[in-house]
Amino acid sequence: MSAGKGRLIGVGTGPGDPELLTLKxxxxxxxxxxxxxxxxxxxxGNARRIVSPHWPEGAIELxxxxxxxxxxxxxxxxxxxxxxxxxxxxxELIADHLDAGRTVSVLSEGDPLFYGSYMHIHVRLANRxxxxxxxxxxxxxxxxxxxxLPLMQGDDVFTVLPGTLDLNxxxxxLGDADAAAIMKVGRNLxxxxxxxxxxxxxxxxVYVERGxxxxxxxxxxxxxxxxxxxxxxxxxxxxxxxxx
Numbered sequence: 001m002s003a004g005k006g007r008l009i010g011v012g013t014g015p016g017d018p019e020l021l022t023l024k025x026x027x028x029x030x031x032x033x034x035x036x037x038x039x040x041x042x043x044x045g046n047a048r049r050i051v052s053p054h055w056p057e058g059a060i061e062l063x064x065x066x067x068x069x070x071x072x073x074x075x076x077x078x079x080x081x082x083x084x085x086x087x088x089x090x091x092e093l094i095a096d097h098l099d100a101g102r103t104v105s106v107l108s109e110g111d112p113l114f115y116g117s118y119m120h121i122h123v124r125l126a127n128r129x130x131x132x133x134x135x136x137x138x139x140x141x142x143x144x145x146x147x148x149l150p151l152m153q154g155d156d157v158f159t160v161l162p163g164t165l166d167l168n169x170x171x172x173x174l175g176d177a178d179a180a181a182i183m184k185v186g187r188n189l190x191x192x193x194x195x196x197x198x199x200x201x202x203x204x205x206v207y208v209e210r211g212x213x214x215x216x217x218x219x220x221x222x223x224x225x226x227x228x229x230x231x232x233x234x235x236x237x238x239x240x241x242x243x244x
Contacts, residue, residue, distance in 0.1 A: 006033075006098030008129045009105045010112035010122055012136015013050045016213035016232065020137045021050065028134050029054055032105035034097045036062040036090075038117045046232070047107035062097070062104070064090045087117075091124035098129045111136040115183065140181050143211035143234045147218045152179040156239035163188035163235075167195055174199035179239030185229040192235055193221065206236045 011028045014020035029035065029051055039045030045063070067086045097104050108118035112133050125131065140160070144151050152158045159177035161170060162184045174180055174195055182192055196202040205221040210232045221235055 005101040006129060007103045008094065008098060008121075008125055008131045009103065010116075010118040010131075010133040011105045011107050012111045012116075012134055013047045013107050013109055014137040015110050015139040015142030015211055016046065016050065017142070018050050018053055020142065020212060021054070022134070022136065024134050025136060026054055028105050028132075029107075030056050031103060032056065032059055033102035034060040034062050034094075034104040035107060036064055036094055036104055037107040038064050038066065041065045047109045050109075051107055060097070060102075062093065064093070087120040087124065091121050094121060095125060095128070098125070108136065110139045110142075114138055139183070139211065139232070139234065143181070143208040144236055146211040146216050147206050147208050147236060149206055149236055149238055150240055150243065151181070151236060151238050153240040153243070158239070163192050167191050167198075170195040171198045174201055174237065177237070177239075178241070180237040182235040182237070185233040185235060186231065187228045189224070189229050190226045193226070196221070196235075196237065201237050204238055206238070207233070208236060209233045 009028045009032065011025050012022070013025060035051070035055070037045050037047045039048065067082055094104050094106065106118050106121055108116040110116060112118040112122070112135070122131065122133070156178035157176070159173060159180045161173055161180055161182045163170070163182050163186070164184050165173070170192065185192060193202065196205050202221065207219055207221045207224045209217040209230055211234070213232070
């Protein structure tokens with residue numbers, strides 16, 4: 001820690017249902033001088049929506065709008081440069097408040113350290129300021145609970161996979177897993193379906209869209225067409241082969 005007087009808090013807001021905010025998250029939100037949150041240009045941002053019923057009066061709002069999302073392929077150098085620059089700039093905006101002695105809570109959908117944008121702030125600032133991370137209910141547990149789907153048991157090996165992997169790697173890793181959750185579905189849905197078929201695990205796979213939200217949808221993957229899935233979507237592959 002340096003001489004910075006402020007405190008940084010990464011706050012997990014859960015997967016969408018405002019009732020899944022933890023008591024500790026509500027405390028961190030209520031005591032914040034500044035509430036920072038990520039969003040896509042022109043949209044409210046899911047974390048902001050989740051927290052809105054509990055927004056503390058007088059708190060400074062610090063929206064952090066992504067400069068790029070899907071406009072450039074994530075493997076392109078231009079994307080990596082743009083997103084790295086965005087997180088650099090966002091961290092310094094937060095640091096300005098921390099240097100002024102303010103407590104800054106950074107809202108993170110799901111859990112802050114699980115595929116979360118907050119991680120990019122954490123690695124830039126946690127060595128400079130007093131920092132706390134408040135865990136949140138993950139999208140994984142939100143989705144399998146919305147589906148009512150027991151996913152793993154006993155010695156099952158559970159694997160979390162990004163749908164952005166290439167077909168061969170996705171197929172290989174699915175073949176090695178007893179149970180799996182596939183994230184980052186989006187335009188990768190046809191590839192995910194093919195990988196599951198090639199791994200012999202298409203039957204029983206479940207598609208969950210916006211798990212825990214009011215407009216959630218759950219169905220066998222076989223019933224979902226190949227149109228791009230919303231950002232908040234997952235494919236669940238249950239294990240527990242010996243279930244009653």
